[in-house]
Each structure stands twice: as structure tokens, then as C-alpha cells.
Amino acid sequence: MFRKILIANRGEIAVRIIRACRDLRISAVAVFSEADAAALHVRLADEAYSIGPASSTQSYLNIESIMAAAERSGAEAIHPGYGFLAENAEFARAVEEAGLIFIGPPPEAMEVMGSKTSARRAAIEAGVPVVPGTTEPLRDYEEARETAIRFGYPVMLKAAAGGGGKGMRQVESEAELRSAFDAAKSEAASAFGSSDVYLEKVVDRPRHIEIQIFADMQGNFVHLGERECSIQRRHQKVIEECPSPVNEPYLRERMGEAAIKIARAVDYVGAGTVEFLFSDTSREFYFLEMNTRLQVEHPVTELVTGIDLVREQINVAAGTSLSFRQEKVRWRGHAIECRVYAEDPESNFFPSPGRITFLRVPSGPGIRDDSGVVEGAEVSIYYDPMISKLAAWGRTRAAAIDRMRRALDEYAIGGIKTTLSFFREIVRDEEFIAARLDTGFISRFNQRRKERPLERPHPAGGSQAASLHQDIATIAAALSYVRSQSRRSTNHVPHEESKWKMAGRVAGLNRTALKRSSEHP
């Protein structure tokens, strides 16, 4: 087993990996940019090395400077987390060439799956169905236009090197194609360094279901079931569940087998996720892509299977075989995760960076919060605005929703806008409770919200309670004003204040002081 692991990441995932290192008595090495010098992942680490300025291209994406930190620390392995360099084959090779172990799949597997077009080819060869689309990047706008006509609108433009919804645009008609094509290319270029985009037909009311797979160096392949990730906005997942409310053992088995076929085809090692689109109407599924890393939403699988995926990743990278066999995997209960973003749901999910002035994290039965921040932390403009992942487990989906609702109401983050308020409404939404999920859920939810403004989540009572709460809020605001004024006037005496009032106040203060000293002699 390793003695020391360097974590080439930041935020909640760096914290998550440090925790797994602690469990295994492995020393954890953090790296940080100038913007993260006081970040939680640095504070929790045994060692930490600065790797450059705030901009991620100069720090968390800077292979040279991360390798220098690895050498200085004497780490034997590097865990890339997700995002940044996690799916960068060049980085994986650099790690191997330096004589260290990359905690992830072989670079060759990453390369095949890293390009969505070659991943599609690999899936077709493995006999797994794919969504109709191009297998090569589009040469130019004209080719995009012709292909779109061939498949019929709506179509989806996607960055070949993409992920996380960046460089991705759904196009409803030819009128939108030009600007969507340019935007997708430019976003792809700035996010992934490659402006290659390709085109896919849009599947009607699709569910986004993914299969967690795991492989070791001894050639064992297993799957840990599915995650439902249909609730997305801007093609980014916001709520994930395990199992999918579809929850059919037969379907899980078929999708699991398909996922393993794809993983085998590229000699996969470690944790990976095979994403599928599932059509609710036809009950068919199509390969979408494979993520050759740990997923953001891995906690829901951990809660339901009881298997620690990061611990397993480290074990497998150290050459140990998987600690469980396929027949031993059991799915118990239901888990839901909400991704808490520093974004303003009231203004189109615009990023809301800033200082976290107040933080109260929920806990209690069935609740898990994977966070990368503490009170006082600065949510910077340089990185992804996700600040934590709140997960709830229950024996049934309904029980998990109950716990999630309770935890969301308990969660309080001050100083910045977050998506917490949005989730509080979703867990009360009838369609969500009834599990009518597909990737169009959020836009329909927003429409419902506009038409029939949801009742504000109250502990009790209808509009009467609303006006009561409004009065209480008004009182709190007025009291703050009154107290800030009196604090100000005790600091520097305003001229309009009468001498009598001042004398009275001083006397009052003396009285309290006297009272205090008599209480505590």
C-alpha cells in the first residue's frame, strides 16, 4: 500500500480523497493555487504545495508544477479527482514516466473515451447501441447544417473533448444553428483546448442513466448499478439518485453488462462511469459516453451499495484485487444527492461568487454532506461554482426525499446566493415526488413555477404564516437598523443627539456593567 498520495485537485473532491487517505492511514499531500492558500483541502492535508496563480491553466491544469510538487513531497501516487487533469492522458503518462502511479485508468483507455467520437466508435464495435449522430468532428458550419437536416431537428451539438455541459448546445431549428455552432466551438476551445464539435440526434424525453463500473488489474470487471441523473440544467446534473426510479433489475443487468463490455473493450482499470440515454417511451438505452474517472455523484452509489469507491480506487491502483465480487453487490434503500452551487436561481442560475459569511451544515440520520468550504471561505470566480454535495439516504425513495427536505431546510449558507432554495422547491414538487423525471424536468419545473407560484416552504400555515414571516423579517431588519445606529452613536457622538439622551445611555451602560460585576464577583 502507498504511504503518501498527492491529490491534484481542490474543493470538495480533494477533501473527499483526503478522507479516504486518512481512513487508509496514508499521508495526504495537497496542492493549491494562490486563490486557495487557506482552503479547506489545504488545512486538512499533511503537506501542501503551491502550484501557481489562481487561473486554473497556470495551477490545477499545470502538469509541470504539479509534478514538481509530487517530486518534492515524495508521493508514490497521484489522485486526480474529477475535472481538471482527471481525464488528461498526457498527465497520466507524465505521472507514470516520473515513476509514480496514476490513480485512474491507463492513458490509452482515457484517449479512446476522451474523444466522444472515438468513444462512440468503440461502443459500436463492442455491440452497444449509440444515439444516431456523427462519429467524426464536424468540419464546418455547412457540414453541421447538412447533418442536422439529415437527422432532423432538434439536434445536439457537443464538444468532442467535452464534459460538464460545456461546449454543448441543443438546437431547435436551423435559425439557431449558426450562433449555437460558433458558441459551442468557442466554449469548447476555451474549456478543453480543442474546438472540435460533433452532432447528435436528440432523443425524445430521455432519462440520463449511468452505470458505475469498477475493474482491477487482475481482470475482474463489476458494475455497481445505475444512477439516475436526469435532472439537469444547462446539461449539468443537479440532482442524482441511486437507484433510478425506473428500478428494474432486468434493465440494470442489461445496462450493467453493456457497460462492462465497453470497459473490457478498452482494458479499463479502476472506477469508471458509462452514461446512457434511456427512452421512457421505448425502454431502449443508448451509449452516450464513458467518464474515465470518479464521478461527482459517486456518493449516492456509496450510500446504497455500502462500498467506498475512493478507497477501492486506491486499493486497485496499489495492485490489490477488488474487495468484492459482482454477486456480493447489494442495493439497499435509496439515495439522492443535490449539488449545491454558488448560483442565483432567481436570476437564471448566474454564478454568485463571494465570501461565505455564515454556514450551518445539516446532519442527522441518513444525511451526508461532502463540502469543500468552511465559514469565511471565499468562493472564487476562477473555479466551478459547486460548493458542496448534500446526499440523503432512506429505506425508500419517499423516505430519502423526506430526509433531503429536512436537511435542505436545515442547511444555511450566508453571504452568497446558492441553489438551496431551488432544491427546497424541487423536493416539494409533485412531478419530482412522483419520479416523472427526464432531462426536460427543470424547464418544465420552471414553467410550472411561473404559472402557479409554489407556496413558499412553510413550517405551517398558508398566507397567514407568510405575512407573519414577512412581519418578523421586517422587525429583524428594523432592529438591525436601530442597533447599528445606536452602536454608531456610542462610537462617535452625533451632534443631533441630545446631551440628556447621552447621559441616560451612559447611566444605562453603567447599570449593566454594575449588574454584571455583581453577578460575577
Place this chain on the structure above:
Amino acid sequence: MKLRASIGDHQTDIQILDQASLLNADIDGRRYELKVLELDGRGYLFISDGRVFDCRVEGQLESGRTIDVIVGTEPYAIAITDPKRLRGSKAVDTRTIEAAHLVAPMPGKVVRILVEVGEQIDAGSGIMVVEAMKMQNEMKSPKAGVVAALNVQVGATVNRGEVLAVVE
């Protein structure tokens, strides 16, 4: 103390008597008596007739300025105006934001400009694309009109609140 509170378009008069651990308030004739505990200077715990109200107050309190008060999980944006401080400053209304100004809602970088000065545009049409937190966001015109000014160039870093363009 007599104050005026506005929540959105709704205005109320509030009279408040602060007696440290006890508070009396009158809002448009509705009377409240609350037990008060100040929470670390960032909020209050009120108990009224046994009911608990956990309140957080965010933002700098000044007469006429909007602050956020969160009661439990519900946020309220409230501006308190002090009639005594209104003398001579009649323009306290913070809501007079020029609808024709396109303002950067957060710091970012201009990656593309989609219109030219003098161009006729519709409400909601894209004016420029600003990248922040790795996402590109199209800044849309708040109204139909003519692009009167473009204050930034491609590649420029903009700050929150900066006027990016003017539509007349």
C-alpha cells in the same frame, strides 16, 4: 423609533421599541412582543408566544439600502428608511436602475461582442458573451432599441456592476 420598511413594492410603517432582550413592534397596527437573542451580530432569535423565528441579516445596514433577511429558509429583501435621515436627500429610491443599461452581474471576461453601435435590436437579443466560472453567458438586451454605446472590447475583464453597453 419610527421607521419605514419596503419589501418589493409593499411599504409599511414600523414602530419599534428595543429593550435589549425584549422587543415591542407595531407594523401597520399589528402588534408584536418578542423575546430577542442577538446571534453573533449576524441575526436574531425571536420567540413570540412560544414560536421560534431564526433570523439572519445580511448586508450593510444604512437608511434606504436593501438588505436580506432570512427567516428560517425564507429570504426577504428589505429596505429600511429612517424618516429622520431623509432630509435633503430625496433620491433614496434604489429602484431607479436604468433599464437600458446592460450591467455585468459578476466579474468575468468578454469573449464575444454580438452587435455594433447603432444596430437596431430586439428585447432579449444577445449583446455580448461574458465568460465567468468557466461558463459562457450571453448578456441579453433588457429592451428593444438601438445600441447607443459599447463600453468594453473583446478580451476585457469586467467587474460586477460595470456598465457594458447602453441600449436606447
